[in-house]
Amino acid sequence: MGLLMPIGIIGFAAILVIGIYNSLVGRRNQVRNAYSSIDVMLKKRFDLLPNLIETVKQYASHEKKVLQNIVELRNGLNKPDLAKEEKVALENQLTKQINGLNLTVENYPDLKANENFLNLQRNLTEIESQLSASRRTYNASVLDLNNGLEKFPSNIIGNLFNFNKEVFFEAPVAEKENINVKDIFSNP
Amino acid sequence: MIELDSSFQHEIEKLEKERKKQNEFAKKVGYIAYPVAGCLGLFMWWKSVGGFLFVALGALISIPTLVKLWSRNHLTYSFKNNLIAPLLNKLRPGVIYLPSASIQEQIFNESNLFSKPDRYKGEDLFKGKHDKTLFSFSEIHAEKEHKSKNSTTYSTIFKGVFMVADFNKHIKNETYVFTSGGKWFSKFKRVKLENPEFEDNFNVYSDNQIEARYILTPSLMAKIIKLEKEFNAQLFMSFIGRNVYIALKNNENFFEPDFSQELSSSLVNDIVREIDSCIEIIDELDLNTRIWTKD
Numbered sequence: 295m296g297l298l299m300p301i302g303i304i305g306f307a308a309i310l311v312i313g314i315y316n317s318l319v320g321r322r323n324q325v326r327n328a329y330s331s332i333d334v335m336l337k338k339r340f341d342l343l344p345n346l347i348e349t350v351k352q353y354a355s356h357e358k359k360v361l362q363n364i365v366e367l368r369n370g371l372n373k374p375d376l377a378k379e380e381k382v383a384l385e386n387q388l389t390k391q392i393n394g395l396n397l398t399v400e401n402y403p404d405l406k407a408n409e410n411f412l413n414l415q416r417n418l419t420e421i422e423s424q425l426s427a428s429r430r431t432y433n434a435s436v437l438d439l440n441n442g443l444e445k446f447p448s449n450i451i452g453n454l455f456n457f458n459k460e461v462f463f464e465a466p467v468a469e470k471e472n473i474n475v476k477d478i479f480s481n482p
Numbered sequence: 483m484i485e486l487d488s489s490f491q492h493e494i495e496k497l498e499k500e501r502k503k504q505n506e507f508a509k510k511v512g513y514i515a516y517p518v519a520g521c522l523g524l525f526m527w528w529k530s531v532g533g534f535l536f537v538a539l540g541a542l543i544s545i546p547t548l549v550k551l552w553s554r555n556h557l558t559y560s561f562k563n564n565l566i567a568p569l570l571n572k573l574r575p576g577v578i579y580l581p582s583a584s585i586q587e588q589i590f591n592e593s594n595l596f597s598k599p600d601r602y603k604g605e606d607l608f609k610g611k612h613d614k615t616l617f618s619f620s621e622i623h624a625e626k627e628h629k630s631k632n633s634t635t636y637s638t639i640f641k642g643v644f645m646v647a648d649f650n651k652h653i654k655n656e657t658y659v660f661t662s663g664g665k666w667f668s669k670f671k672r673v674k675l676e677n678p679e680f681e682d683n684f685n686v687y688s689d690n691q692i693e694a695r696y697i698l699t700p701s702l703m704a705k706i707i708k709l710e711k712e713f714n715a716q717l718f719m720s721f722i723g724r725n726v727y728i729a730l731k732n733n734e735n736f737f738e739p740d741f742s743q744e745l746s747s748s749l750v751n752d753i754v755r756e757i758d759s760c761i762e763i764i765d766e767l768d769l770n771t772r773i774w775t776k777d
Contacts, residue, residue, distance in 0.1 A: 426695075
């Protein structure tokens with residue numbers, strides 16, 4: 295009878311630890327899952343770029359510099375063993391370059407009327423919107439995990455099992471300024 | 483203020499004459515029915531009789547109200563069919579107005595926003611295409627039945643304006659925006675969003691966290707907050723398949739004239755403004771912007 299009390303307390307504590315541990319694993323997996331969805335979108339954009347470059351090249355020879363930058367950034371992204379931070383920085387630069395390219399496209403009426411280009415524009419807008427949604431999902435997952443790692447008592451379990459806080463995805467400047475996609479692309 | 487040409491002015495005057503005539507008639511009926519009912523009541527009290535005379539007394543008392551109701555219905559029918567429908571046809575050529583039709587119950591259920599109703603009715607269906615967006619909306623009153631041994635009662639599930647419109651992005655999953663309540667104990671998970679004001683006012687549920695954020699961009703969240711304030715109603719939205727379903731829960735009777743006051747062009751203007759504000763939801767939510775892969 296005297297043993298029942300301590301066994302009960304230990305049992306309750308064990309269930310609590312298991313529960314918190316599983317919740318933290320769930321949150322960490324959610325962050326990984328969200329990060330991989332960003333990757334999927336980045337890959338889609340990556341695959342679209344050669345097509346975009348080819349189409350723009352035909353009509354906008356004056357945009358050589360921007361196109362060159364895009365090609366270089368794309369090649370940079372193609373390197374194996376790229377650190378997460380490097381990759382994020384390259385992708386952000388790429389976003390900036392693509393947006394810059396489209397802002398000057400206004401000067402090329404033939405390009406603006408090109409069916410293939412219009413289709414590419416729509417696809418890029420779609421990917422950018424999806425990308426933005428994926429980043430926001432990632433940040434929401436990171437917030438959830440980090441909250442778990444800072445709040446009591448889950449912070450104790452987090453420290454005990456070496457859970458690490460994750461870093462938020464910094465939005466590229468273009469997104470911070472909350473530019474409407476309508477402004478980026480002239481409306482077809 | 484919209485400019486009404488002479489034919490519409492003429493129709494308003496005609497309806498106003500009709501309204502006055504019917505009001506006069508209802509008054510006369512009252513002048514006769516109430517004194518007769520009074521005499522009958524006195525007689526019944528004096529002779530201490532009841533039975534079928536009670537029925538007669540009840541009928542006499544209710545006659546003026548019934549006459550008033552009948553004339554209101556008749557006037558409403560003329561007002562909607564002979565004035566608002568042709569006027570809307572002129573002002574918004576792409577919009578069809580069917581005063582006695584409503585959004586189908588099947589579409590209401592497809593929205594998955596409310597429980598299935600046992601009694602469903604509606605009126606004032608507007609449908610058409612606004613720029614690139616197909617839409618339809620109407621007034622809906624959906625109720626749940628409660629049966630007990632002795633009686634059957636109904637409670638309101640939804641009353642207000644219900645709209646379905648073609649959404650401008652491709653969606654594969656389901657996302658819900660609730661002013662109150664939510665999708666508890668279901669496959670749908672709560673989506674926490676960044677806008678604190680939006681989070682205070684709405685609960686978002688979805689079976690895909692990324693798609694929910696793809697739909698609910700920061701700008702759309704701000705627009706939804708504004709929309710709810712403008713309509714002073716509880717707002718419910720669902721994004722399913724090709725469509726966005728928008729339910730504005732409000733106990734007001736929309737698109738109805740107040741026949742207790744004089745019929746004038748300003749009253750017509752108010753009704754048209756009310757219809758316009760519903761169509762403008764499409765602009766407010768930017769549904770005509772088709773820069774994504776969906777045409």
